[in-house]
Amino acid sequence: xxxxxPFGQRFNDKMGTAPLPESDRLVEVDAHYKAEIALKxxxxxxxxxxxxxTLPGHETAQWEVxxxxxxxxxxxxxxxxxxxxxxxxxxxxxxxxAEETTFTFGDPGTLPVxxxxxVGRQVQxxxxxxxxxxxxxxxxxxxxxxxxxxxxxxxxxxxxxxAPIMPIVEPMIRAAQKLMERLPVGRPVWRxxxxxxxxxxxxxxxxxxxxxxxxxxxxxxxxxxxxxxxQLFLRIERQTLTRLPRSxxxxxxxxxxxxxxxxxxxxxxxxxxxxxxxxxxxxxxxxAYKGMTAFLPALLTYLDRHVPPQTAEAWC
Ligand code: HEM
Numbered sequence: 380x381x382x383x384x385p386f387g388q389r390f391n392d393k394m395g396t397a398p399l400p401e402s403d404r405l406v407e408v409d410a411h412y413k414a415e416i417a418l419k420x421x422x423x424x425x426x427x428x429x430x431x432x433t434l435p436g437h438e439t440a441q442w443e444v445x446x447x448x449x450x451x452x453x454x455x456x457x458x459x460x461x462x463x464x465x466x467x468x469x470x471x472x473x474x475x476x477a478e479e480t481t482f483t484f485g486d487p488g489t490l491p492v493x494x495x496x497x498v499g500r501q502v503q504x505x506x507x508x509x510x511x512x513x514x515x516x517x518x519x520x521x522x523x524x525x526x527x528x529x530x531x532x533x534x535x536x537x538x539x540x541x542a543p544i545m546p547i548v549e550p551m552i553r554a555a556q557k558l559m560e561r562l563p564v565g566r567p568v569w570r571x572x573x574x575x576x577x578x579x580x581x582x583x584x585x586x587x588x589x590x591x592x593x594x595x596x597x598x599x600x601x602x603x604x605x606x607x608x609x610q611l612f613l614r615i616e617r618q619t620l621t622r623l624p625r626s627x628x629x630x631x632x633x634x635x636x637x638x639x640x641x642x643x644x645x646x647x648x649x650x651x652x653x654x655x656x657x658x659x660x661x662x663x664x665x666x667a668y669k670g671m672t673a674f675l676p677a678l679l680t681y682l683d684r685h686v687p688p689q690t691a692e693a694w695c
Contacts, residue, residue, distance in 0.1 A: 380646040381615055381638050382409070385571040386653040389660040392548060394555050396620075399567040405451050405619055406502045407634055408459065412475055415503045415581065419522045422582060423496070429586070431496045432529040433508075433518030440508050440628035441495040441518065442485055447621070447630065448498050448506075460501075473501060496520055503634055509537065510628040514559040516540060517628070521584065523635045525574060525614065528584040547664045559620070562629060567621040574669050575658075575678070577602075579612045579637045592670075599673055604680040608641035611678070613654075644685050651685035658682070 385395065399405070422430050433441065449471060453462035461472040467484045480497075482489040490497045499506050499520030507519035513536035521529050532540050537559050541552045562568065576583070576591075577598045583591060602610055619632040644650045658671070659679060666672050 381613060381636050381643060382407075383571045383615055383617055383636070384643075384647065384650070384653070385573050385615060386650075386657045388653075388656050390657050390662070390665070392551055394551055394558065395570045395572075396555075396558060396568040397570070399569045399619055399621075403569075404455055405567065405621065406448055406504050406632060407617065408452070408456055408475075408503065409636075412503060415523075416476065416500060418581060419500060419520075422522045423500070423520075429528065429530065429584070430522050431493070431499070431520045432533050433493060433495060434534060437508060437510055437517045437626065437628065438487070438494075440510060440623055440626040440630075441493060443623040443625055443628075444506060444508065444630050445494045445498040446484070447623070448502060452501065471501075502632075505633040505635075507631040507633070508628050509559065509631060510626065511536075512560070513537060514556070514629060519631075521633075523581045523633070524584040525616065525635070526583060526585060526588060528586065531585060544665075544668060547662060547668060559629060562620060562622045564622045564624045567619055569617065569619045572616050572618065574614045575640070575671055576612045576614050576637075577610060579614070579639070581635060581637075595670060595673070602674040602677050604677050604684065607674065607677050607681045608644060608685070609639065611640040611674070612637050613640055613643055648687055651682045651687075655679060655682040655686065 449460075449462050452460040459473070459475045461474070463470040467486075469482055469484050471480045473479075480490070487494060495506065495508065495518055505519070505521045505523055507521060508517050509515060510517045515534060515536045516532050519529055519533070537556050538545070538552065545552055558568070577595050578591070580587070580591070598610060614635065614637045617634040617636065619630070621630045621632070623630060658675065663672070666675060671678070
């Protein structure tokens with residue numbers, strides 16, 4: 380079952396952000412932790428400059444992210460992570476990975492890789508830093524991007540990052556731009572977005588787009604109302620935005636969760652109704668952007684058949 384289910388009564392054309400309370404987690408650790416960290420490490424070994432990039436001049440922000448994330452993990456998951464700080468001497472224990480690291484805070488020479496790259500290997504989240512008045516993407520470790528990659532977006536301001544969807548949801552992106560400008564220190568926010576895929580491959584960065592498009596084309600004939608539930612995956616991103624106190628940059632964290640559509644319907648009685656309500660009210664251009672146009676009719680038929688009788692009435 381997905382930990383979040385961002386489907387309500389209709390397509391949400393608002394930002395969908397909410398304050399992230401102090402008691403909530405900035406980063407989440409789940410049963411896939413070891414497998415996802417191993418995958419990250421493999422990708423970062425194979426193509427280091429594709430999955431991790433930073434622009435010069437944002438070292439303070441990188442260390443701030445490291446500090447925030449390590450302190451957070453040690454506080455929320457003390458059985459799995461321990462942090463000792465004595466002045467600038469820090470000692471980190473990751474019990475899940477059986478790894479220990481001693482380093483001097485602020486001195487990149489004491490870590491095996493750049494601070495942001497290193498801390499990204501402690502969490503399942505993709506982590507991105509945006510800085511400046513126009514929230515420019517200045518660095519990130521992005522292994523599980525959904526249809527984008529750092530090469531395409533580094534150095535671009537927030538509005539330009541979203542250029543492909545500006546014609547579809549311009550008011551939402553304008554509101555988000557304002558939120559980025561005004562986000563206060565100590566008041567992080569979060570939101571969840573969604574997509575529907577033919578595979579649960581985690582790394583959907585742009586280099587895989589041609590192969591993923593081909594896979595969808597190959598699978599289309601089997602995406603019938605009878606089969607589609609076992610063929611499709613719901614893919615959601617829990618996104619957090621946190622203003623960093625010293626640099627003033629923003630940390631953008633993205634935790635990707637996935638589940639097979641049929642499994643989600645089996646565990647969540649109102650899933651079929653809520654998904655049908657959202658998909659049937661999503662603007663056609665957004666459906667096309669999300670790659671859902673070709674299978675939408677079969678998907679809606681499948682969902683219709685799975686709405687339990689007691690909830691069906693509400694849909695009619
Ligand atoms: C409140 C904040 C934000 C909102 C409301 C927002 C909204 C959206 C929406 C609606 C999409 C279309 C895809 C989908 O719905 O699955 C999208 C795509 C995207 N967003 Fe955001 N976003 C936000 C923050 C960010 C931030 C901070 C980044 C920083 C890197 C970012 C990077 C992207 C990228 C790279 C895409 C894909 C664009 C493409 O296809 O080239 N978003 N965003």
